[in-house]
Amino acid sequence: MKKRITGIFSNPLRRWFWLFLGPVTAAFAIGFVWPFIQGIYLSFCKFKLIKNATFIGFGNYISALSDASFRHSFWYTALFAVTSLVLINVLGFAAAYALTQGIKGSNLYRTVFFMPNLIGGIVLGYIWSMIFDGILSRYGTSILLETRYGFWGLIILMCWQQIGYVMIIYIAGLQSVPEDMLEAAKIDGASRWQTLFRVTIPNVMPSITICTFLSLTNGFKLFDQNLALTGGQPFIIQPDGSTIKTTEMMALNIYNTFYNSNSASKGVAQAKAVLFFILVAGLGLAQLAFTRKREVQQ
Amino acid sequence: MKKLLAILLVLTMIVALGATSASAASGSVYWLNFKPELDEAAQALAAKYTEQTGVPVKVVTAASGSYSQTLTSEMDKSSAPTLFVIGNQAGVKEWGEFAMDLTGTPIAEELSTDAYNLYDADGRLVSIGYCYECYGIIVNPDLIEKAGHSMDEIKNFDGLKAVAEDIHARAAELGFDAFSSSDMDGSSSWRFTGHMANLEYFYEERDAGGWTECPASLTGAYIGNFKNLYDLCINNSLTDPKDLATGGHDAENEFKTGKAAFFVNGSWEYAAVSADVPNATMIPYYCGVEGEEKAGLNCGTENCWAINDTVSDADKQATMDFMVWLVTDPEASAVMVEQLGVLPYKHVPTSANGFLAAAAKYSDDGCYVMDWATNYQPNVDDYRAALVSALNAYNADQSDANWELVKTAFVDGWAVQYKAANG
Numbered sequence: 001m002k003k004r005i006t007g008i009f010s011n012p013l014r015r016w017f018w019l020f021l022g023p024v025t026a027a028f029a030i031g032f033v034w035p036f037i038q039g040i041y042l043s044f045c046k047f048k049l050i051k052n053a054t055f056i057g058f059g060n061y062i063s064a065l066s067d068a069s070f071r072h073s074f075w076y077t078a079l080f081a082v083t084s085l086v087l088i089n090v091l092g093f094a095a096a097y098a099l100t101q102g103i104k105g106s107n108l109y110r111t112v113f114f115m116p117n118l119i120g121g122i123v124l125g126y127i128w129s130m131i132f133d134g135i136l137s138r139y140g141t142s143i144l145l146e147t148r149y150g151f152w153g154l155i156i157l158m159c160w161q162q163i164g165y166v167m168i169i170y171i172a173g174l175q176s177v178p179e180d181m182l183e184a185a186k187i188d189g190a191s192r193w194q195t196l197f198r199v200t201i202p203n204v205m206p207s208i209t210i211c212t213f214l215s216l217t218n219g220f221k222l223f224d225q226n227l228a229l230t231g232g233q234p235f236i237i238q239p240d241g242s243t244i245k246t247t248e249m250m251a252l253n254i255y256n257t258f259y260n261s262n263s264a265s266k267g268v269a270q271a272k273a274v275l276f277f278i279l280v281a282g283l284g285l286a287q288l289a290f291t292r293k294r295e296v297q298q
Numbered sequence: 299m300k301k302l303l304a305i306l307l308v309l310t311m312i313v314a315l316g317a318t319s320a321s322a323a324s325g326s327v328y329w330l331n332f333k334p335e336l337d338e339a340a341q342a343l344a345a346k347y348t349e350q351t352g353v354p355v356k357v358v359t360a361a362s363g364s365y366s367q368t369l370t371s372e373m374d375k376s377s378a379p380t381l382f383v384i385g386n387q388a389g390v391k392e393w394g395e396f397a398m399d400l401t402g403t404p405i406a407e408e409l410s411t412d413a414y415n416l417y418d419a420d421g422r423l424v425s426i427g428y429c430y431e432c433y434g435i436i437v438n439p440d441l442i443e444k445a446g447h448s449m450d451e452i453k454n455f456d457g458l459k460a461v462a463e464d465i466h467a468r469a470a471e472l473g474f475d476a477f478s479s480s481d482m483d484g485s486s487s488w489r490f491t492g493h494m495a496n497l498e499y500f501y502e503e504r505d506a507g508g509w510t511e512c513p514a515s516l517t518g519a520y521i522g523n524f525k526n527l528y529d530l531c532i533n534n535s536l537t538d539p540k541d542l543a544t545g546g547h548d549a550e551n552e553f554k555t556g557k558a559a560f561f562v563n564g565s566w567e568y569a570a571v572s573a574d575v576p577n578a579t580m581i582p583y584y585c586g587v588e589g590e591e592k593a594g595l596n597c598g599t600e601n602c603w604a605i606n607d608t609v610s611d612a613d614k615q616a617t618m619d620f621m622v623w624l625v626t627d628p629e630a631s632a633v634m635v636e637q638l639g640v641l642p643y644k645h646v647p648t649s650a651n652g653f654l655a656a657a658a659k660y661s662d663d664g665c666y667v668m669d670w671a672t673n674y675q676p677n678v679d680d681y682r683a684a685l686v687s688a689l690n691a692y693n694a695d696q697s698d699a700n701w702e703l704v705k706t707a708f709v710d711g712w713a714v715q716y717k718a719a720n721g
Contacts, residue, residue, distance in 0.1 A: 048392070049374045133544040142543035144690050231484075235687035237703045241710025243684045259367055261388055261677045261719040 125228020483545030598670030
């Protein structure tokens with residue numbers, strides 16, 4: 001009897017598995033794998049249109065690495081990513097912790113904190129630029145006039161947008177901490193801080209892993225908000241007429257390079273994009289390995 | 299059942315193939331439109347043309363300020379635009395190789411002037427003007443009169459300065475100010491970094507006996523004149539210069555509602571402002587250059603059509619026919635003129651655009667036309683972005699040091715961007 005059931009269900013499944021896997025695999029191949037491979041190839045080419053690309057070797061990578069604006073954007077992005085990673089996670093965790101303590105109206109607060117995440121980056125950037133300038137104009141300045149305003153403006157914007165998102169993940173993590181463990185800690189006389197650092201946090205390490213991964217990679221990949229809030233301004237106008245876009249992050253730098261009028265710039269932008277991918281993937285994987293080691297099995 | 303299904307499938311395929319080959323035989327048009335304000339009319343014209351001829355016409359309009367990005371991605375598709383815009387020499391350099399030579403074609407035959415056409419280094423006619431425009435300073439003469447002045451006083455920079463400063467000084471008493479806001483956000487900064495900057499380029503170009511291609515550097519001989527007019531605009535305005543960086547002021551509305559007497563903009567604004575300010579007119583960029591009493595408006599265009607040379611012959615022909623229809627059919631050309639102002643074609647109606655009429659009046663009176671030397675700006679987005687950043691700093695603190703930065707971005711920035719674009 002058992003064998004018959006297996007026969008009925010497994011054979012058609014074996015025969016038709018491609019029907020279920022096929023569309024997703026095809027979509028993944030068309031939407032990701034192929035463009036990715038093509039992107040790597042194009043980073044070795046000079047091209048205006050993809051269809052007339054000519055192979056030129058490593059020239060684009062040499063140009064990309066010797067571009068001072070790209071190096072500047074790397075350090076600026078790294079500083080931004082680390083600062084936002086710490087702030088978003090600390091504040092997101094604090095919000096999640098507070099909202100799992102049985103405060104009245106917790107659900108309302110959770111919804112309100114999560115809502116900014118539903119607004120698009122470009123819209124947010126423009127709205128916040130008006131908010132910041134509404135305040136800064138009273139002091140005769142603007143977010144577009146000072147690099148540090150641009151930096152902290154973007155940090156505030158990203159915290160406002162992302163804290164609610166990581167908070168939801170942390171809430172799920174906090175709710176899965178076994179009650180008996182917390183109770184045992186309480187009986188053993190652990191203080192609130194001891195319980196938090198010795199019991200709760202080790203148990204929510206999987207959430208911390210995913211949240212730090214998301215905020216680190218998001219920080220590096222940030223584009224829309226950067227474009228809309230400052231667009232790289234203010235620039236340092238150098239004596240020779242060249243400029244340093246002080247608040248330009250890596251993704252915006254790649255975009256600006258791509259749409260430069262120079263006939264070689266598209267290949268250079270493509271090379272920068274490949275370097276950017278290696279960097280983000282490398283950092284992401286390193287961070288995953290680091291935080292996973294600290295996860296505990298319940 | 300299976301047989302029936304198979305027959306149905308085969309029939310569908312035959313019909314589909316037939317349909318494809320039918321449209322391929324007669325060709326189709328894909329117009330990548332440059333002017334967002336033309337979109338609605340262009341869609342309606344396309345539908346009408348399809349209704350009349352059966353030729354499919356697709357119109358896609360790139361969002362403001364993103365034409366080059368949209369064109370880059372669309373040109374890579376198998377169904378690339380058949381009709382697109384190459385608006386200046388930088389565009390010719392970038393896209394000229396994809397454009398068909400329009401010399402002697404039916405659409406070129408329809409042109410009433412060669413003045414707005416663009417040629418590549420080999421002398422191929424790569425794009426032809428489909429409308430021309432002018433820019434300068436839009437004025438509300440009624441407010442000038444109300445302030446106790448007359449338009450006759452404004453014949454040079456000194457006259458403009460005296461009137462503007464007087465109005466600004468008495469703004470509270472008059473209930474209106476001299477200039478509308480000069481915001482530096484993306485929706486407005488081009489009026490200064492693109493248009494007003496033209497006065498500097500134009501006079502340099504005139505001294506050099508005309509430019510035929512982008513010069514590698516500027517002398518900056520007229521930067522002081524740019525400063526004259528720019529300072530006048532920002533310091534005699536409704537808005538404190540310190541508040542211009544992120545924008546948010548509606549300069550057009552300020553002018554329309556009679557809050558400001560001057561508005562730096564172009565002929566495309568005529569439809570928007572003439573209903574509220576019927577006597578609105580346009581004056582040149584008076585900036586203190588010797589002999590500027592004989593200056594006219596800044597006339598030119600960035601609206602030039604090119605036909606994609608890489609599409610099929612049938613598509614090229616269909617596109618050509620559509621273009622000719624747009625400038626010869628009485629109804630279609632009337633819509634085009636209504637939307638775009640003056641079209642440089644033989645068989646189009648006369649435009650009712652008052653600002654273009656003002657431009658023509660200056661020419662008739664023997665004034666020199668300030669052509670659009672600004673079209674040569676190298677690596678235009680980066681060049682203008684640097685200028686905006688420097689002007690922001692200057693607006694916040696009008697010190698000599700900050701003006702030096704503007705000068706550096708304006709003059710030295712040109713050479714840097716020229717090198718970046720051509721290196």
